[in-house]
Amino acid sequence: MINRSYKSYINLYESSYFSKDINKAIYKLGKYNKGLLYVNKIGESVQGTPILSLTIGRGSTKILIQATHHAREAITTILLLDQINYLLSLYEIDYSINNMSICNLLKYVTFVFVVLVNPDGADLVFNGGDFIPQEYKDKQYLNESLFSCWKANINGVDLNRNYPTMYPSIDSVIAPAYKSCKGPYYFSEPETYALKCLTEKYRFDGTISYHSSGEVIFWQYNQLNIERDLSIANTISKETGYNLEIEKEPVTGSGYKDWFIENYQKPGLTIEVSPYVGEKKVPIENYKDIFERNKNVPILFAQEVFYKTI
Template sequence: MEVIIRPGDTLSYFSSLFRLPLNLIVDSNPNINPDKLNAADKIQLPGYVKVPYTIIEGDNLWKIADAKNLTVDTLLLLNQNKEEDQLKVGENIFVPEKMVTPFITSKSPCDYKSLVKLINNFKRVYPFIAVNTIGSSVLGNPIQEIKIGKGAKKIHMNASFHANEWITTIVLMSLVNKYLLSLTNGALMNGIQAIHLYNEVELSIVPMVNPDGVDLVLNGPRSNLRDHVMEINEGSDDFIHWKANINGIDLNNQFPANWDICKENKQKKAPAPRDFPGDAPLTEPEAIAMVDLAKNNSFDFVIAFHTQGEEFYWGYEGFEPSESENLAKEFERVSGYHAIRYVNSHAGYKDWFIQEFKRPGFTLELGKGINPLPLSQFPQILKCAEGIFIAALNY
């Protein structure tokens, strides 16, 4: 919510007036010197939106403020061109409204267009977050990263490596939405002050690694791609179980962690809806973007959200550090999921991260059933994932 600074205003005063942590206001205004505010400058206040209110007979600012549990000065700040004796029946003023409900719901799947809209809403209402483009998909869709927090500990989470696992995007974005609401409403997350997590952790989120594949599963192919993807799909126009990117390459088999063994073990030797690792590691722009992201940041650990199995994998070829086991035990405790150290699998993002950096990496297999999992599972999946999300931030 944008407001105009008046003579004598300070960010500390706004923090008290709107019951917001001061550092969230500071981080929402990176181009403003908090010690040298200038009258008429515009600043952003996170967690609020301006809503119109129509004046009725008998209204005054004090009466409106009391009815909406606000202070009069919040109304004066938002309506600096209005005087008390100038209020006229039928005209509109602006009233600040604190966001207390999430943007995202589980009522429908989230394709790439819906994700972009959601990210834009997050950025508008919670301007202390950063949104970066880390690369592009085969079809040129920007792959976006959300960053939250200013702490020394750096954690990365991602979702929708696999197209038919699109529910992971909704789960991860729902967790982010709850975190943002907790920050601006002074709420606890599993008994922990959200602002404490914000101050301790820099959280990196890539909510949709494979936007082209997700859109194919949810919306079908673009007309100019129909012949191409139907050929990969053995002539079928049913793409519900498609797992790969738009080139028919499994993005989670694209990483240089014993890729040659992965290639040998896979039955698919050409582009396919699933399980083809490509003709070499890191041929696909989505995989390259994820490698560059890890190399350009010093993540303490990473978590990749997948489906299904109600289990997670945390080791790779003995490269995992000792702290991985402690994290795995905690994730197992809070989620009820089964922790598995080793599986006969190579060339995954988690595998490569552990091998490359000797730091913890996890692949979560949310829910249980046949992919794509139905939205009816969302509440239970979210509950289990939330325990891991908060345990990761608080570790």
């Protein structure tokens, strides 16, 4: 049975049980789109919440799109769920973009979406101390005044500082904190280890990491084929209206996109979707514009990667 209507999941952005309700929505998508969309558990968070992937398509070009490495950036989880539902609705009517029908695209491309990389952190932002397990109650870094701006997981590790790169982020810290802690060792956290294993399994041809604040696209990490990756980034910049960040090499960073580009020499983007809002959640009123700018991004990115990497 194929999903026949597009709807938004933005109501979940105000959920009292965010990660639980997101996973319920994912399982429901799988239930009502059997044969087209497949749900898999790729790992668990520190607190045991399943980290789920959704796979659409059967092509040899494999694209990973993931969101909410940073806890306060969960507007991107809503965006990915809506992108998935939008893609399903286009498939139903065999809509074409750039003279390629969505049905044909899904013959050439396999999409893997991981909509909520950091469920524990997101629950902390949405509900504060209600989601702190008893064994963590005495952790000094879990300061209630910081919960609204939290980026890390429940261990106080910034997941986007937990990937090994040749030129790591220069602003990382060692001690657990609400942001910037790189962890005791690379891939120390079950959330980043799950992404590592998923990537090694699929050996993706391209990836998009969605983040929340700044309206900018980061696309560099000292890659060899800079002309190819710049061309792909320009296509997404044109679609979204977000500026491309041009950085002086060597580019530093310890995020998923940086690790992916360095290890696989394939195109990777980090997309910041909202105007800059500071250290807090993106206001819900920003979402309509975010979705309109980004709804076609997975399709356009997949087409670009397919044509430029085959």
